[in-house]
Amino acid sequence: xxxxxxxxxxxxxxxxxxxxxxVVFTGALTLVDLIVGFSTAIVVGVLSSxxxxxNSSKAFELRRWVYxxxxxxxxxxxxxFKAHLDVVKRILSPKLPVNPAxxxxxxxxxxxxxxxxxxxxxxxxxxxxVVDIDVVRKVMYVHWIDxxxxxxxxxxxxxxxxxEKYATKIFG
Amino acid sequence: MPDLRTFxxxxxxxxxxxxxxYALITYGLAPVANQDLVKLSRVYLGTVFxxxxxxWGASPEVVTSIIWDYRGLDTVYETTVFFVAVISALTLFRNxxxxxxxxxxxxxxxxxxxxxxxxxxxxxxxxxVSITVHGHLTPGGGFQGGSTFSVASxxxxxxxxxNLVVARGWSKEKLLSIRTLGLLSVGFVAFSTPLIASLxxxxxxxxxxLEKPWAPVGWPAxxxxxxxxxxxxxxxxxxxxxxxxVAVSAGLSLxxxxxxxxxxxxxxxxxxxx
Numbered sequence: 001x002x003x004x005x006x007x008x009x010x011x012x013x014x015x016x017x018x019x020x021x022x023v024v025f026t027g028a029l030t031l032v033d034l035i036v037g038f039s040t041a042i043v044v045g046v047l048s049s050x051x052x053x054x055n056s057s058k059a060f061e062l063r064r065w066v067y068x069x070x071x072x073x074x075x076x077x078x079x080x081f082k083a084h085l086d087v088v089k090r091i092l093s094p095k096l097p098v099n100p101a102x103x104x105x106x107x108x109x110x111x112x113x114x115x116x117x118x119x120x121x122x123x124x125x126x127x128x129x130v131v132d133i134d135v136v137r138k139v140m141y142v143h144w145i146d147x148x149x150x151x152x153x154x155x156x157x158x159x160x161x162x163x164e165k166y167a168t169k170i171f172g
Numbered sequence: 173m174p175d176l177r178t179f180x181x182x183x184x185x186x187x188x189x190x191x192x193x194y195a196l197i198t199y200g201l202a203p204v205a206n207q208d209l210v211k212l213s214r215v216y217l218g219t220v221f222x223x224x225x226x227x228w229g230a231s232p233e234v235v236t237s238i239i240w241d242y243r244g245l246d247t248v249y250e251t252t253v254f255f256v257a258v259i260s261a262l263t264l265f266r267n268x269x270x271x272x273x274x275x276x277x278x279x280x281x282x283x284x285x286x287x288x289x290x291x292x293x294x295x296x297x298x299x300x301v302s303i304t305v306h307g308h309l310t311p312g313g314g315f316q317g318g319s320t321f322s323v324a325s326x327x328x329x330x331x332x333x334x335n336l337v338v339a340r341g342w343s344k345e346k347l348l349s350i351r352t353l354g355l356l357s358v359g360f361v362a363f364s365t366p367l368i369a370s371l372x373x374x375x376x377x378x379x380x381x382l383e384k385p386w387a388p389v390g391w392p393a394x395x396x397x398x399x400x401x402x403x404x405x406x407x408x409x410x411x412x413x414x415x416x417x418v419a420v421s422a423g424l425s426l427x428x429x430x431x432x433x434x435x436x437x438x439x440x441x442x443x444x445x446x
Contacts, residue, residue: 014294017291017294017295018294018295018297018298019298021294021295021298021299022298022299022301022302025298025299025302026302026306030403031403032305032403032405033302033305036301036302036305037298037301037302040297040298040301041298043297044294044297044298048293048294051290051340052290052291052293052294112283112286112287113287115283115284115287116283116284116287116288119284120284120288130284132282133282133283133284135282135283
């Protein structure tokens with residue numbers, strides 16, 4: 001338990017999250033809720049922190065949180081808008097201009113939260129869906145409504161380069 | 173090219189839904205219930221919901237205040253039924269050994285599902301405990317909270333594999349002990365009032381909740397902690413809810429674990445003829 005970012009730090013990170021969920025779900029901050037929420041958070045933290053968090057020291061770096069906030073806003077506005085606009089155009093066009101294909105998209109991050117961020121960012125934008133992932137070869141298989149490129153790294157440029165850049169800064 | 177018939181069908185469907193929607197919004201939401209109270213509701217509102225009455229149920233919620241004293245009975249019966257159900261299920265698989273070596277390979281789903289489920293997994297207990305502890309103020313309670321919690325076990329089993337759950341130490345014996353602890357607490361609360369009352373030479377009822385003028389032993393409705401204003405704990409209810417939560421969480425989780433065992437393990441251990 002004495003690895004870097006392990007032990008008590010992990011418990012603290014998990015407990016903090018659980019306590020936040022408790023307070024938000026309960027919608028009250030009475031003394032009882034503080035006591036019960038705190039004890040629940042500690043118990044869950046002790047029992048599950050080794051499974052949930054690998055390196056807790058990352059959670060205490062402000063730079064990562066700033067990037068997370070920035071990426072969240074940029075993703076929900078810019079990337080989502082672009083992707084929606086593109087798919088709306090395809091749907092409304094009478095010619096139905098689709099060129100679907102499943103392409104292989106490599107990734108380079110190691111942290112599982114970073115991998116999940118990239119994969120969910122790809123899936124959540126219309127037009128691209130991650131259908132499978134190979135963690136040994138470090139590639140995702142992405143279904144793409146308009147395959148502009150089928151070569152691995154060319155496809156990554158179109159699909160996930162920006163997502164990976166931010167995921168590395170937040171979780172990597 | 174849609175013909176005239178399709179067009180007319182579509183148009184009439186739109187018209188019907190528009191008319192129905194308009195009617196529902198305009199007339200459907202108007203009050204239809206009789207605003208006068210019937211005699212029975214007058215009686216209840218004047219006694220169990222009325223703080224100045226000796227029969228006050230100590231609940232800010234009308235339904236709970238009416239069924240307050242029955243809730244203990246409800247919990248004990250519900251726990252009994254659940255106890256019998258779990259025991260019956262475990263009897264069928266009584267010789268099944270649940271060990272890390274016979275619970276499959278433990279591969280689980282992809283890293284994406286696992287990571288997302290981890291976040292959900294630690295959020296579920298917070299919600300479950302909140303439902304349990306506010307059981308006397310809301311429609312929640314121990315059974316609801318325990319069922320919510322067991323979803324976390326189910327999530328663990330389906331996403332991370334049964335093998336991981338067992339390997340992390342959630343053995344049959346451990347879960348059975350936790351469940352028994354919850355059941356014993358329910359029993360203790362049910363017998364506590366008449367026991368103490370009989371020791372003091374007073375009248376007391378089985379599963380009695382709050383004190384009554386003719387039976388003055390009961391669990392406190394409110395508790396004061398330090399300088400803070402008194403906290404409504406509602407007599408036995410909060411204790412019963414927590415005990416029930418513990419029993420149901422452990423019992424349901426054990427059932428989920430047992431039912432997720434590979435078929436050959438169930439057949440070997442269940443004494444089923446092959």
